[in-house]
Amino acid sequence: MDENQITIVDEDGNEHLCDIVLTFPSDRFGDKIYVVYAPIGEYDEDGEPIYDAAIVEPDEGDEAGGRLVPIESEEEWEMVQEVFNTLMDEEGEE
Incomplete structure (x- = not known):
């Protein structure tokens, strides 16, 4: 596993290797770090x-x-989605 991957264990105990897409800090909801990831091979x-x-x-x-x-908060999800969508839009322009 490389440094841009993590293993997620689901509620059934199954492991999923995931690519880390984005990590970013935000102090909007306290001093937190967020990670966006994509399970490899899942679509x-x-x-x-x-x-x-x-x-x-x-x-x-x-x-x-x-x-x-x-x-767990809807406001945090909206913030993460906004950051992620901005990144995806910028990558699409390149």
Whole structure:
């Protein structure tokens, strides 16, 4: 696994290797770091990659690691979607 990938364990205990698409800090909802990721080889009904996001909660004493915490507020989801859509729009223009 390279440094731009993470393994997500779903509620059934299945592991999914995911590409990290974007990480960014935001102080809008507290001092948090967000990660947007896409499970490798998983696509929606239109053949588009599936994207998901979470909050990175750093492990104390481990600068490189942490655990993922679900985003539970609708306002946080909207902020993450706005940042992600802006990035995708900018990449589409290049």
